[in-house]
Amino acid sequence: MTTRPSINGGDSRRWLRTAVLVPYAWLLLFFLMPFLIILKISFAEPVVAQPPFTALLEWGQQGWAGIHATFENFLFLFEDDYYGIIYLASLKMAAIGTLLCLLLGYPMAYFIARQPPRRRQILLMAVILPFWISFLLRVYAWIGLLGNRGLINELLLKTGIIDTPLALLYNDFAVYLGIVYSYLPFMILPLYSNLERLNLDLLDAASDLGARRWQAFVDVTLPLSVPGIVGGCLLVFIPAVGEFTIPALLGGADTLMIGRVLWDEFFVNRDWPVASAVSIVLLLLLLVPILWFQRNQDREQEAAQ
Amino acid sequence: MRRRSLLLVSIAAFGYALLYVPIMFVVIYSFNDSRLVTLWGGFSMRWYASLLANDELLEAAFLSLRVAVVSATFATALGAIVALALRRVPRLRGRLLLSSMVTAPLVMPEIITGLSLLFLFISMTHLIGWPTARGATTITIAHITFSMAYVVVVVRSRLAAMDESLEEAAMDLGGRPVAVFFDITVPMLLPALVSGWLLAFTLSLDDLVISSFVSGPGATTLPMLIFAKVRLGVTPDINAITTIIIALVIITVATASVISSRRQTVAA
Numbered sequence: 193m194t195t196r197p198s199i200n201g202g203d204s205r206r207w208l209r210t211a212v213l214v215p216y217a218w219l220l221l222f223f224l225m226p227f228l229i230i231l232k233i234s235f236a237e238p239v240v241a242q243p244p245f246t247a248l249l250e251w252g253q254q255g256w257a258g259i260h261a262t263f264e265n266f267l268f269l270f271e272d273d274y275y276g277i278i279y280l281a282s283l284k285m286a287a288i289g290t291l292l293c294l295l296l297g298y299p300m301a302y303f304i305a306r307q308p309p310r311r312r313q314i315l316l317m318a319v320i321l322p323f324w325i326s327f328l329l330r331v332y333a334w335i336g337l338l339g340n341r342g343l344i345n346e347l348l349l350k351t352g353i354i355d356t357p358l359a360l361l362y363n364d365f366a367v368y369l370g371i372v373y374s375y376l377p378f379m380i381l382p383l384y385s386n387l388e389r390l391n392l393d394l395l396d397a398a399s400d401l402g403a404r405r406w407q408a409f410v411d412v413t414l415p416l417s418v419p420g421i422v423g424g425c426l427l428v429f430i431p432a433v434g435e436f437t438i439p440a441l442l443g444g445a446d447t448l449m450i451g452r453v454l455w456d457e458f459f460v461n462r463d464w465p466v467a468s469a470v471s472i473v474l475l476l477l478l479l480v481p482i483l484w485f486q487r488n489q490d491r492e493q494e495a496a497q
Numbered sequence: 498m499r500r501r502s503l504l505l506v507s508i509a510a511f512g513y514a515l516l517y518v519p520i521m522f523v524v525i526y527s528f529n530d531s532r533l534v535t536l537w538g539g540f541s542m543r544w545y546a547s548l549l550a551n552d553e554l555l556e557a558a559f560l561s562l563r564v565a566v567v568s569a570t571f572a573t574a575l576g577a578i579v580a581l582a583l584r585r586v587p588r589l590r591g592r593l594l595l596s597s598m599v600t601a602p603l604v605m606p607e608i609i610t611g612l613s614l615l616f617l618f619i620s621m622t623h624l625i626g627w628p629t630a631r632g633a634t635t636i637t638i639a640h641i642t643f644s645m646a647y648v649v650v651v652v653r654s655r656l657a658a659m660d661e662s663l664e665e666a667a668m669d670l671g672g673r674p675v676a677v678f679f680d681i682t683v684p685m686l687l688p689a690l691v692s693g694w695l696l697a698f699t700l701s702l703d704d705l706v707i708s709s710f711v712s713g714p715g716a717t718t719l720p721m722l723i724f725a726k727v728r729l730g731v732t733p734d735i736n737a738i739t740t741i742i743i744a745l746v747i748i749t750v751a752t753a754s755v756i757s758s759r760r761q762t763v764a765a
Contacts, residue, residue: 205586207674212582215575215645216591219598222642226613229620296512303509317754322516324746326703328720328727329739333519336526336731341533343522373515434606436706441727451608458612458710468616471609482604 386420576648
């Protein structure tokens with residue numbers, strides 16, 4: 193940033209200093225407040241009323257002492273194995289999905305980074321383009337392909353490869369496929385920007401000079417691309433843990449992911465305090481990967497400059 | 498050498514196929530006359546015609562478009578101010594809080610954003626009597642809040658690459674700050690503002706989870722309607738909607754890239 197003092201420079205900053213109060217207030221009201229409320233409700237007792245939680249907010253009359261705070265909702269989560277299993281299952285599904293995404297995304301990013309610059313742009317554009325098409329509709333597209341009477345099963349049946357339809361939809365397999373498909377661009381972009389900086393041609397030249405290619409890749413390229421791998425994996429993993437749409441549309445009845453359970457807890461069971469407690473625990477689980485991601489991003493930014 | 502290249506090429510080809518085959522399948526079958534998804538019953542535009550007769554769907558599409566335009570516009574304005582302030586105001590009070598509040602929605606699970614905003618709206622209704630009903634307004638507010646974060650990312654990266662000497666020269670020559678801002682800063686930021694707006698617009702148009710939480714009876718957005726339908730399986734009219742949206746996206750992206758490449762040629 194240039195800090196050359198100009199006569200009117202102060203004025204423009206003053207103007208900006210005032211203008212920024214609007215988004216500031218907006219975020220305080222519509223981002224921070226809701227977060228504090230959810231934290232508070234997670235300590236509330238469920239009551240059969242509208243809204244279905246004890247009136248924590250009416251502190252005006254009673255003061256903070258009058259709040260019916262309870263840890264029961266959290267204890268409930270810990271006592272009941274159900275939630276523990278679901279949290280673990282969500283983390284597992286997200287981790288496997290991320291790994292599969294990496295296994296496909298890394299070679300793709302590597303491939304793109306080795307193309308001549310013009311072709312690189314086109315190939316990269318082709319990776320980003322699906323991102324602009326509705327996420328919901330792209331997930332939906334798989335239903336027609338994977339169903340018992342879907343295109344893949346019909347083709348396999350007609351060609352006589354199988355006699356009975358394969359169970360491709362409404363199970364964990366379909367959810368993994370959905371995660372890889374939906375989040376592939378998020379994996380490829382950070383990997384690509386990292387690999388592009390590495391100057392792969394130089395590494396190729398080095399390997400031509402003697403080191404065996406595979407050896408050179410494992411010894412040099414792979415370790416250097418770790419920041420890209422970390423960035424891409426976290427960018428997939430973090431949203432995948434709380435994913436709702438993919439398990440809701442492609443998963444089976446036994447596909448337990450926390451996003452879906454949270455939805456049911458809220459819309460079906462209408463137990464808002466438990467739903468809030470479920471969210472708070474989910475956020476705590478994601479805190480470590482989120483902080484890790486941010487630190488990794490900061491380092492990447494420095495490296496890019 | 499050759500063998501490894503071949504392996505790389507086939508993996509990349511598989512990846513691109515994975516990205517595009519499902520979409521192409523939907524597009525092709527949107528012109529299928531048969532109601533059955535896998536049976537080809539001849540070319541037909543009947544599902545497109547049936548869309549036009551579906552009032553519920555047109556209403557949802559109109560609501561979604563309205564929310565997307567309004568929320569993208571507000572998100573772009575607010576997000577640009579945040580990005581500018583974060584970069585240019587020295588010793589901004591509460592800077593850390595502001596930058597964390599504006600980046601947090603990027604990593605916050607949607608389902609939590611939706612739930613927490615709903616609780617806020619309910620509490621507000623209790624305390625101050627507003628919003629009186631949940632619907633288009635509450636959805637718009639929610640969308641502004643989360644898409645602002647994306648606009649900030651886009652504008653910030655543009656600001657980092659921008660030369661500030663032009664603005665300073667204008668200031669030195671006695672330009673009023675507001676005039677300099679609109680005559681020089683905004684045009685220089687325009688490409689970022691346009692892509693930020695498009696991003697916010699797309700995110701809003703696409704949002705299912707947050708809208709479902711903060712909406713009320715009588716306000717159904719297009720993704721909410723589509724979700725309710727596709728939960729039961731494939732329907733041909735959804736294929737038709739998908740195709741229309743894909744066509745719009747391709748037109749928009751193509752136009753945007755032509756404009757930006759022209760700008761680059763002019764600038765160079």
